[in-house]
Amino acid sequence: MFRYDFVDLPGEKRLTCSCLFQTFGPVMASASVSRPGSGGSGGSALAFEDYSLYSNLTDDELLQLAIERSLTETQCSGAAAVQTAAVQTAAVQTAAVQTARLQDNVPEPTSTSRYQRRTPSSQNPPAAQTSATYSSPNPPKEKPPDLKTFNGTVSRFMTGSGKRMVAYYKNDGSLVHIAPEPEEEEEPLFRAIREGNANKVRALAVCPGTNLMLPSKPGWLAIHQAAWFGQDSCLRMLLSAQPGMVNKRTSRGETPLLVAVSRVQLGCVQVLLENGADPEIPNYEKETPLYKACERNSAAIVAALLNHGVAVNTRCIQGWTALQETVVRSNLEICDMLLKAGAKLNLRNMYGITPLFTAAQNGQMAALRFLIKHGADVNTQADDGATALYEAAKMGHQEVVQMLLSLKADANKPGKTGMLPLHIAAQRGSDAIVSMLIPVTSKARVRRTGISPLHLAAERNRDDVLEMLIEAGFDVNAQLSEERTRLYEDRRSTALYFAVINNNTEAARMLLAAGADPNLDMFRPLMVASRMGCIQIVKLLVEHGADINAAIPTHPTTFPAVYMFSMKYLPLFKYLLDHGGHALPCFHCRYGGRPHPPLKTSRSNWNEDADRPAAQGPVTRGVQFCEMISVPSICRWAGPIIDVLLDYVGHVTLCSRLMEHLDSYSGWSAIKEKAAPPRPLLQLCRLRILQLVGRRKLKRLPLPGGLIRFLKHQELPPDDES
Structure with a gap:
């Protein structure tokens, strides 16, 4: 075998x-x-x-x-x-x-996309x-x-x-x-046709031993050979010798006429038509000679076929007509001939696309003007709801968008995804197109879509478009609809969240300056910025009122949730404590000095390199700080973290688990002593002043600068300064 x-x-x-x-x-x-x-x-x-x-x-x-x-x-x-x-x-x-x-x-073969x-x-x-x-x-x-x-x-x-x-x-x-590889010898008749030797073709065609209906390859007859190489004289001789093969088809279902059209052999096309070739026979992809002539952009062959009365609205296997194929090439001469022969302007292909949609998609201005002049509908929609304006905005065809808008194309027609042309232009970052669509787009219609163009501009880091939309008055606090929010695992909802998770400081600054609320998302942007260690964005969010002590409803903790993402970055952790982060809840423990149950951890999607402890008991009780700090990826920093926290609390008692951590390393014995009562009077006074005055009003106190810095946890107390 x-x-x-x-x-x-x-x-x-x-x-x-x-x-x-x-x-x-x-x-x-x-x-x-x-x-x-x-x-x-x-x-x-x-x-x-x-x-x-x-x-x-x-x-x-x-x-x-x-x-x-x-x-x-x-x-x-x-x-x-x-x-x-x-x-x-x-x-x-x-x-x-x-x-x-x-x-x-x-x-x-090449693959085909939905619209192409x-x-x-x-x-x-x-x-x-x-x-x-x-x-x-x-x-x-x-x-x-x-x-x-x-x-x-x-x-x-x-x-x-x-x-x-x-x-x-x-x-x-x-x-x-x-x-x-052994060579297959080319048959004399086919060689003579290829070489254009008319005399030899005549002699072989009339030879009693020659069978003109015998193919050299599957379906490939001498007449196809002559049509392919444009040998019209040989074609006449073959047809005179065997007229019955004028409509024979190749293995692809192509007649000699279709082969001649594909090769733009006008002389052969005329010979075949004169000898009774059927101009309506398509190939196996349902492409007629007229469709193929439009594909080859040959006005002369199109005219010859139309003069023989071919049908102009026949569709190929994908539903394309000859007119739609011509529009791709913007050949107005052929378009005019087809319309005069009865071509319909609004026939749709298998995707519901009309010739006008095709012209807009391909940026063919001349063809677009021609179709609109002859009555094509500028608001035609494809099967997925996309309009010609939407598709032009998507492809970045600025002139096409401008022309369609001048002809009153509706900018508020949504597709099946619910998005408008302004949405797709903002997503693509087309500044000029966005500026044209803003005045004609209804903000109420945008709100009904459940997504703002601000979301898409922030998601793709289109800062110029974002600035343009903010100046146009789009709501910086617009939230995604519930259906769209569910598409994201973190349940994000605001444009600010998109900017923060992209680490786009400029976009976050623009949104916050325009009034964006940093506390609308379930998983706060401050937590995202802290997890990524983006101190600059953290400062921006805190300055604009981000709630440092916020919790996550789906993952409750007994301490501020943002600490889970900042404990590895002690400067960031201290910054959050300096600006209002609560430290006392970190020392609350339901077990106190009693032994703690074994710690159960589960992989968290908040932080890819850390485990999080599973909540003990009912979910409402939440995860305790001593449990969070005990996970393997954080416990190595337990001592320094507890040391920092002690600067922001008064008299506290360390639970048995925190004591275990401090006892695990001899260098942390001083921290354990620091936590032992009584706490220094200076520390207790600092906490009391902050409680009564508030951090924002410290600068107004008539106190020396060194003392103000001490109250802000920035320097040593005055009596310890050199």
């Missing part, structure tokens, strides 16, 4: 020198090589890193070298054979489809055979193996010089035979 595996390289379909080594590397690496001057036949094995030694060789020389080396291999170990087979099999499987297409001269025009395809004729010679002083075998009895793999590939090769491998990966 054997199987065919067609090997080729994707893209360029060429086998370069490096690719040639990849193909024959395993064989060459296992061969014993006798190098010049070695004095014997036992040389070192060629390794993959030695390929640079042969970089000056041509493809043919490399190929011959690989063959000769494979012959010197006397035996191959089982492991090496398996590895060789695996490499070759992977190469075969990867490139099989590309080579199969190459050998049939069929272009690569499909990539045109056409039937290619058999490629002209090129002569190739192959010689080797010592080929593996003089003749290829008999395919009826060969048990292995047949691989086909192409060298860098374009030479087609075929190699035979055993199942263990060892090379059996390699040689140029």
